[in-house]
Amino acid sequence: MSVRQTATAVRGRYQPRISLWWWLTKPSYLLFVLRELSSVFIAWFIVFLLLFVRAVYQGEGQYERFLDFAANPFVVFVNLVALAFVLLHTVTWFVLTPQALPLHLRGRRVPGGLIIASQYVGWLVVSAFVFWLVVGW
Amino acid sequence: MADTIAMEVARYQPGEDGAPTMARYDVPLRKDWVVLDGLNYIKDEIDGTVTFRWSCRMGICGSCGMTVNGEPKLTCATFLTDYAPGPVRVEPLANFPVIRDLVVDIDDFLDKLSEVKPWIVRDEAPLSAGEYLQTPEQLEEYRQYSMCINCMLCYSACPVYGLDPEFVGPAAIALAQRYNLDSRDEGAAERLDVLIHPEGLWACTFVGDCTRVCPKHVDPAGAIQRYKLTAALDTLKHYVLPRGGR
Numbered sequence: 001m002s003v004r005q006t007a008t009a010v011r012g013r014y015q016p017r018i019s020l021w022w023w024l025t026k027p028s029y030l031l032f033v034l035r036e037l038s039s040v041f042i043a044w045f046i047v048f049l050l051l052f053v054r055a056v057y058q059g060e061g062q063y064e065r066f067l068d069f070a071a072n073p074f075v076v077f078v079n080l081v082a083l084a085f086v087l088l089h090t091v092t093w094f095v096l097t098p099q100a101l102p103l104h105l106r107g108r109r110v111p112g113g114l115i116i117a118s119q120y121v122g123w124l125v126v127s128a129f130v131f132w133l134v135v136g137w
Numbered sequence: 138m139a140d141t142i143a144m145e146v147a148r149y150q151p152g153e154d155g156a157p158t159m160a161r162y163d164v165p166l167r168k169d170w171v172v173l174d175g176l177n178y179i180k181d182e183i184d185g186t187v188t189f190r191w192s193c194r195m196g197i198c199g200s201c202g203m204t205v206n207g208e209p210k211l212t213c214a215t216f217l218t219d220y221a222p223g224p225v226r227v228e229p230l231a232n233f234p235v236i237r238d239l240v241v242d243i244d245d246f247l248d249k250l251s252e253v254k255p256w257i258v259r260d261e262a263p264l265s266a267g268e269y270l271q272t273p274e275q276l277e278e279y280r281q282y283s284m285c286i287n288c289m290l291c292y293s294a295c296p297v298y299g300l301d302p303e304f305v306g307p308a309a310i311a312l313a314q315r316y317n318l319d320s321r322d323e324g325a326a327e328r329l330d331v332l333i334h335p336e337g338l339w340a341c342t343f344v345g346d347c348t349r350v351c352p353k354h355v356d357p358a359g360a361i362q363r364y365k366l367t368a369a370l371d372t373l374k375h376y377v378l379p380r381g382g383r
């Protein structure tokens with residue numbers, strides 16, 4: 001480290017303070033905070049799925065009870081909010097992937113748009129598979 | 138088009154003012170004038186005490202960074218007409234201590250920069266061995282990161298740095314990566330030791346605003362995420378192959 005005085009120790013400097021509400025000052029900050037918050041809803045969906053699997057495992061009665069729980073207006077509301085956040089999570093992270101994972105193919109950098117597009121294709125394929133699994137066609 | 142535009146400029150006199158105040162000046166609005174031209178007009182024609190840094194006027198020296206209407210900008214590359222009818226608010230770069238008016242203290246950044254050894258580290262071969270050759274593909278690996286002009290707009294945009302000044306910050310990490318990816322360099326392990334602590338790579342939460350404001354398209358956010366991946370793999374290798382790691 002340098003032997004210079006640190007900036008904050010110098011008298012006469014105006015040291016700006018960052019406001020507690022900094023994340024409301026720019027759209028990009030707000031989007032970031034919402035993206036971070038979305039992980040809570042991802043966790044909720046995982047818990048919900050695990051509860052569902054447990055109910056199925058425990059037999060008919062528990063399964064019916066889980067369906068009643070899932071149909072409760074409050075739970076439906078929470079799940080709708082969660083869905084919105086999960087979509088935000090997915091889309092924002094898809095957009096960020098090429099930045100974090102630059103792929104090279106035969107010595108050339110794969111264009112970011114292609115990486116994003118292939119994620120959407122993957123998403124579509126998995127969704128189609130799940131749809132087929134659940135609905136049967 | 139109106140022929141003048143109002144500029145609101147942050148003024149701060151050390152020892153006299155407790156906090157910056159805004160002063161308003163009317164400057165000519167010309168198609169080819171940038172914010173820096175407006176400031177120079179104020180200094181030459183209205184108030185010679187307005188203090189700010191600049192040098193090249195062509196987006197190369199990186200010294201004219203200021204906050205323009207809330208966004209970190211190179212004032213030599215930001216046109217007044219884009220802000221018409223005004224007013225244009227000019228403040229010092231956010232997240233740095235202010236020395237006077239629009240001049241901030243950049244020592245912290247300079248210290249962090251030198252910490253990451255932004256130069257080629259290697260056991261030097263004798264001169265007679267010739268140059269270190271590099272192919273265009275090898276150059277391409279790091280060229281984007283070498284475009285950094287140390288303007289610190291990215292630090293000003295980074296809320297992580299604003300909240301935790303210990304964070305090494307976007308440009309320093311991107312420049313570490315610039316040398317890591319250089320085929321002539323052998324200093325990656327040394328730099329990783331400097332950057333693998335919680336205030337280094339891992340403090341970054343990928344807000345991404347550094348990349349958005351960077352005037353040279355360096356993409357520091359991308360550099361940091363790539364670096365995190367390398368660091369994680371390196372740590373993993375260390376556990377899996379304790380003898381062969383690094």
Ligand code: SF4
Nearest residue numbers: 285286288289291351
């Ligand atoms: S990375 Fe970009 S914004 Fe940051 S100092 Fe370098 S040129 Fe400026």
Ligand code: FES
Nearest residue numbers: 193194199201213
């Ligand atoms: S004056 Fe040199 S970058 Fe603006």
